[in-house]
Amino acid sequence: MFTEKFTLRRDFLSDEAGLRRRFVWVGVAQLALMPFLLVFMVIQFFLQNAQAWQQKKNYLGPRQWSPLAQWRFREYNELPHLFERRLRASHPFAALYTRQTPRPVLGVLARCLAYMTGSVVAVLLLFTLVDESIVLYVKVWDRNLLWYLGVFSALFAMSRTMIPGPEDEARGAQEETMARLAAHTHYFPARWRGRCSSQEVRAEFSSLFQYKTALFQQEVLSVLVTPLILCFSLPACAGRILAFVKSHHRTVE
Numbered sequence: 001m002f003t004e005k006f007t008l009r010r011d012f013l014s015d016e017a018g019l020r021r022r023f024v025w026v027g028v029a030q031l032a033l034m035p036f037l038l039v040f041m042v043i044q045f046f047l048q049n050a051q052a053w054q055q056k057k058n059y060l061g062p063r064q065w066s067p068l069a070q071w072r073f074r075e076y077n078e079l080p081h082l083f084e085r086r087l088r089a090s091h092p093f094a095a096l097y098t099r100q101t102p103r104p105v106l107g108v109l110a111r112c113l114a115y116m117t118g119s120v121v122a123v124l125l126l127f128t129l130v131d132e133s134i135v136l137y138v139k140v141w142d143r144n145l146l147w148y149l150g151v152f153s154a155l156f157a158m159s160r161t162m163i164p165g166p167e168d169e170a171r172g173a174q175e176e177t178m179a180r181l182a183a184h185t186h187y188f189p190a191r192w193r194g195r196c197s198s199q200e201v202r203a204e205f206s207s208l209f210q211y212k213t214a215l216f217q218q219e220v221l222s223v224l225v226t227p228l229i230l231c232f233s234l235p236a237c238a239g240r241i242l243a244f245v246k247s248h249h250r251t252v253e
Contacts, residue, residue, distance in 0.1 A: 008245070008249055012242075013242055013245065013246050014242075016238050016239050016242055019235075019238040019241065019242065020235040020238045023230050023231070023234045023235045023238065024230070024231050024235060026230050027226070027227045027228075027229075027230030027231035028227070028231065030223075030226050030227045030230060031227040031231075034223060034224070034227065037223050038220065038223060041216075041219065041220060041223070042220075045216050049212065062095075062211075062212055063094065063095060063098065063209050063210060063211055063212070064091075064209070064210070064212055064215065065087055065090075065094075065208060065209060066207070066208055066209070066210050066215060068207075068208065069185075069187075069208035069209065070083075070087070072187055072208075073086070073087070073185045073186060073187050075186065086184050086185065086186075087184075087185075089184045090181055090184035090185050093177055093180050093181035093184070094181055094209045096177050097174060097177045097178060097181060097196075097205065098202075098205075098206065098209065100173055100174050100177060106162060107162070107163060109162075110159045110160070110162035110163045111159075111163055113155065113156075113159040114156055114159040114160050114163060117152045117153075117155040117156040117159060118156050120148070120152045121149065121152050121153050121156055124145055124148065124149040124152070125149070127145065128149075135149060174196035174197045175194070175196050175197075177196075178192065178196045192204075192205075
């Protein structure tokens with residue numbers, strides 16, 4: 001695409017078929033590397049978060065800013081370390097806002113799930129105290145009770161993280177929390193002002209501040225979808241891409 005002097009090559013702008021071929025070849029390469037990429041991503045994600053899961057029992061992972069949020073928050077030509085410092089400072093207020101937003105239905109469901117799974121875990125632990133061989137050799141649907149103990153323990157821990165805490169009672173502080181958050185993110189749309197307690201604002205905010213597990217699922221999905229985009233979607237747009245580059249580039253001597 002570029003010459004040694006970082007100027008556009010003339011033949012690139014007129015070679016639509018060549019651009020299509022490059023898209024397809026990169027898509028094929030991506031498809032060939034997909035199994036290795038997926039294995040690497042899963043192993044890396046597990047190793048990075050296994051200790052946090054074991055300590056905090058937060059199996060959805062902590063929330064963090066999505067790539068879209070980072071793109072919106074970053075100032076023009078802002079240095080990376082300054083931007084990361086702003087994001088780190090914003091995390092406590094972002095987490096506080098998500099807890100302050102009313103979620104009565106989710107709270108009721110979380111308490112119900114915690115009660116049921118906790119009861120099952122308590123019974124299985126009681127079996128372990130009576131005779132540890134029970135959880136090892138007694139099977140239900142081809143699974144021993146130890147497997148169910150692990151599953152229900154994970155569900156119990158996950159449901160407890162969704163139960164509203166005492167800080168959730170501060171229902172009227174959303175505006176103040178969002179203002180303090182905006183001091184770090186430099187992002188406070190006019191449509192949010194005065195409506196920070198509404199479900200619409202919360203839904204939009206949650207799409208920017210997501211669970212790490214949800215972001216990982218999106219990354220995995222992007223690896224699966226990228227070959228399709230490269231092989232089928234982008235080749236059909238090659239002509240329009242070249243036309244855009246041709247009409248929007250400028251050569252500076």
